[in-house]
Amino acid sequence: MQKRSLQTIGRRLVKWYGCAARDLPWRVDPTPYRVLVSEFMLQQTVVGTVIGYFDRWMTQFPDVKALAAASERRVLALWQGLGYYRRATNLHRSARMIVADFDGRIPDSRAELLKLPGVGPYIADAVLSFAFHRHVAVVDANVARVFMRLAGREGLATAGDVRRDVAAWTDAALPSGHSSAYNQALMDFGSVVCRSRTPLCTDCFLRDRCEAQRTGRQYDIPTPPKRRLKKIRTVAAVLIREGCVYLRRRPPTGLFAGMWELPGGRVDDAERPRAALTRICRDELGTPCQSERKLTQLVHHYTVHEVTLHAWLCTPTERLPEDATHRWVPLDELDAYPLPSAERKLLDTTRGSRQ
Ligand code: ADE
Numbered sequence: 001m002q003k004r005s006l007q008t009i010g011r012r013l014v015k016w017y018g019c020a021a022r023d024l025p026w027r028v029d030p031t032p033y034r035v036l037v038s039e040f041m042l043q044q045t046v047v048g049t050v051i052g053y054f055d056r057w058m059t060q061f062p063d064v065k066a067l068a069a070a071s072e073r074r075v076l077a078l079w080q081g082l083g084y085y086r087r088a089t090n091l092h093r094s095a096r097m098i099v100a101d102f103d104g105r106i107p108d109s110r111a112e113l114l115k116l117p118g119v120g121p122y123i124a125d126a127v128l129s130f131a132f133h134r135h136v137a138v139v140d141a142n143v144a145r146v147f148m149r150l151a152g153r154e155g156l157a158t159a160g161d162v163r164r165d166v167a168a169w170t171d172a173a174l175p176s177g178h179s180s181a182y183n184q185a186l187m188d189f190g191s192v193v194c195r196s197r198t199p200l201c202t203d204c205f206l207r208d209r210c211e212a213q214r215t216g217r218q219y220d221i222p223t224p225p226k227r228r229l230k231k232i233r234t235v236a237a238v239l240i241r242e243g244c245v246y247l248r249r250r251p252p253t254g255l256f257a258g259m260w261e262l263p264g265g266r267v268d269d270a271e272r273p274r275a276a277l278t279r280i281c282r283d284e285l286g287t288p289c290q291s292e293r294k295l296t297q298l299v300h301h302y303t304v305h306e307v308t309l310h311a312w313l314c315t316p317t318e319r320l321p322e323d324a325t326h327r328w329v330p331l332d333e334l335d336a337y338p339l340p341s342a343e344r345k346l347l348d349t350t351r352g353s354r355q
Pocket of ligand 1: 024038039042043047184187188
């Protein structure tokens, strides 16, 4: 694409942003901390979902010191429902590193930002642009789609040569002195106008600059990534005693790190779910647990997994272990425990049916 044309695109985006910017809470007073938190939340999650979480987070943890001082349990409980929980533990660890190593101030250099757990080039550039007004173009999948369409560039947005081209175009279009407005304009433009599946080309203010639109290829650019959902079956035992449910805590690393869950696990390929439940309870709790009745079977999506969870109301045949990672939790205290969404859904149903 021609440099002049790219500059025109950059100027028009900034102008459009001046009158059409979405009203988002992290754009009000974009301090480095507020930008950092919002960008952690916005990775993999849509704006509409993040807004409520962001506002609650700022009430509970108004600054980096408050977050660093909080327990992991509180952090995870507040993140509950947003998914991809590693983001929460990384954000928490980042806050602790900022307090310990950077005197409580979020660093303003790319190299130092990249040292923070969970901060990659995208978040580092977003903080530099939105909070420190540095002259950097921030590129995510939406921005790549916009420029690929403008240039009529086919291929996967993640391909190495495409990424290099996109980086060159976004840099060339960035108007000096308007980094924050330009980058946020692109985010809004990608969400509101140049949408992934339903671009609004008819009313687009960049229509005359768009090669994909001119050649009718806006629906084919970029090439959609191939995604195959992996199907998994899991089982869970709902053990209830005197108004309490038995939960165990997940290990501090890996999927759903540090969250609480019902005893259970994966069903092997040729195994029947009920047999898997008996096996898992025997191996993990030292008692087979008698399954009384099937409560539910629910389907849940995590990243690239489609999980079918089979749950039974069970009675332990022997005393269950009680220690730091296994406990009887009163049903009316469940809200204070961070649980993966599928377990939360399941327990809400169970609680509802018992009240
Ligand atoms: N997606 C990622 N970061 C964003 C931001 N700051 N505003 C809107 N959408 C976003």
